[in-house]
Amino acid sequence: MNKCADINERLQKMKNFYLKLDEMMDKLPESIPADTKKMIKDKILGDKELKELMEGIDKNRPPRIFLVGRTGAGKSSLVNALCGGYVAEVGDVRSCTEGTKIYNCTDNGRTLMEILDTRGIAESEALNEKSAENTLINEINEFSPDVAMLVLNCTHRDDVDKDALFMKDIAAQYKKINNVRLPIIVAVNKCDEMSPTRFKTANEYPQNKIDKIEEAVKYFKGIIVNNGLKIDDIIGISALIDWQTKDGVEVDPENIKNLPKHDIEDLEMAFDGRYNIDELLQMLDKAMVDTEAQMGLRMAFRLEELVRRLSNHITNIFAGIAATVAITPIPIADIYVLVVLQGILVSLIASLSGRDISLETAIEFIFSLGGVAGAGQIFRFIAQQTAKLLNGLFPGAGSAVSSTVAFAGTESIGKTAIAYYIDGKDIKAAQKMFKKMQKDNKKK
Known part of the structure; x- marks a missing residue:
């Protein structure tokens, strides 16, 4: 039953990443408006269920x-x-x-x-x-x-x-x-x-x-x-x-x-x-009524389910934030905000698999899903490849991304990251899965 130690390590890595989000958002380039950074931080760190789950990683006891x-x-x-x-x-x-x-x-x-x-x-x-x-x-x-x-x-x-x-x-x-x-x-x-x-x-x-x-x-x-x-x-x-x-x-x-x-x-x-x-x-x-006993049971015997629940929940949070960011048509330059947001999402999901990846690596993963090669100077690359990025990640978006497209695209990226990092699918299978979801999104 060594999986318990493994899952605890994975959950701790995610919690550590979660605790660093505030500092990480503050260090993002100034091109992202301060009020946008604050909105993203408030949405993530203010989510009640996610906060309870993070606290439960430490606050649990044997049932x-x-x-x-x-x-x-x-x-x-x-x-x-x-x-x-x-x-x-x-x-x-x-x-x-x-x-x-x-x-x-x-x-x-x-x-x-x-x-x-x-x-x-x-x-x-x-x-x-x-x-x-x-x-x-x-x-x-x-x-x-x-x-x-x-x-x-x-x-x-x-x-x-x-x-x-x-x-x-x-x-x-x-x-x-x-x-x-x-x-x-x-x-x-x-x-x-x-x-x-x-x-x-x-x-x-x-x-x-x-x-x-x-x-x-x-x-x-x-x-x-x-x-x-x-x-x-x-x-x-x-x-x-x-x-x-x-x-x-x-x-x-x-x-x-x-x-x-x-x-x-x-x-x-x-x-x-x-x-x-x-x-x-x-x-x-x-x-069970006691929340600490519930979390203890989940961490001891329902570990993979807990990881999947966390992964799906943060995907929903980030998809909602993406829709909020795009509540009005987004200028091409503001695609930058969505990609950074999705990069944080991928990093969180990767941490649940036990991997420590940088924001740059996470964004390169996103680019690979849309058929765009990774870049060393990632933020400069975003600016240079905006049109290609739009076509690969937000099909049919034109020069602006609607809230519906932003939500669906971010949700698809989250689900694909779960398949790749949590379920262990290879990158080709992940790309195929992502393209199918994007195709299905077009039909909606």
């Missing part, structure tokens, strides 16, 4: 999840499936009572998620004793979960009503003590065991298997709702993963504990049968 489910529901497997590695046993940091255990999901020493596992306590007769129930409630309060997850077995329909009532009682007491509702997600696990059972790879599930999974989820949902338990969402999943040692020896789950510690810590996936785990993470994210 805390309260896990409830019967023995055999696959709670430990689900922990591993969420973390993308074998952590449920080696990550055991402490035991609370006989019925609970806390796991830390870690990557290179960084805690990604904390899980309070009841270890089948829902079926324990001890809960008939008020003292045992109070002890559990106290431990839940001390843990202070961001969300609770009730794990059910897709192929076992007995005692679901008891599990729902147990969760309902816990949620009611939590709200009474903390004066806040505990969000609850229901994960119907082991969907891979639904017939036809020979299909274990998620993208190979036949429609009749998917239909049976959906029917089971609907059945469980009915029981849960009819027992008065309020939930945030419910989903059918599979946490199926087969494990092997680094030297390729496959190990049955029940025998993993017999391996040397270093083998356990280095276990790799021999088979990935996970189903709907990304969708489950989305539900957990949506159910």
Whole structure:
């Protein structure tokens, strides 16, 4: 799970670039009017969502999840499936009572998620004793979960009503003590065991298997709702993963504990049968109220999605700024402003890919999309090649660029930069993509 360190570095690079934008705008040539510079700075640095995302890069914490489910529901497997590695046993940091255990999901020493596992306590007769129930409630309060997850077995329909009532009682007491509702997600696990059972790879599930999974989820949902338990969402999943040692020896789950510690810590996936785990993470994210926990979840498990969200958001911001700049017909000389603006956009997107590129390099990338070769003296080149630039980047614009053309052109450049820097497409594929978008823009 080394991708976490990589993405953190990429996000930090983007934040550093973002923090330097104010200074960068001030250093732009005087040919760009001061009020235009100020407008651009205010639009970028004043964007609330972008500001929150930038702050969230540093202000985040591991989400805390309260896990409830019967023995055999696959709670430990689900922990591993969420973390993308074998952590449920080696990550055991402490035991609370006989019925609970806390796991830390870690990557290179960084805690990604904390899980309070009841270890089948829902079926324990001890809960008939008020003292045992109070002890559990106290431990839940001390843990202070961001969300609770009730794990059910897709192929076992007995005692679901008891599990729902147990969760309902816990949620009611939590709200009474903390004066806040505990969000609850229901994960119907082991969907891979639904017939036809020979299909274990998620993208190979036949429609009749998917239909049976959906029917089971609907059945469980009915029981849960009819027992008065309020939930945030419910989903059918599979946490199926087969494990092997680094030297390729496959190990049955029940025998993993017999391996040397270093083998356990280095276990790799021999088979990935996970189903709907990304969708489950989305539900957990949506159910959480604490923004720092949300960002922690996104940075730990939804990293590429976070990068794409940031990339698309800043593209929309810059396209909007371009339209504002061009709210009235732009004199040819003012194309300079748009190209500089688009260069900053490309630099931001490149920073998210882990690359540090100069504004000059970013503008050369833009020129290459329109079929214009890069230049050493970039700003002088813009002035000299304005007509060619207009034809390459703003087709049909004539001697002035409308706000619609400026928006569409900047949006196309942003999307192409995402394809090149984030998705790893080569320059020829990026050029082809850009030209297609420009052709489509002409038709609008």
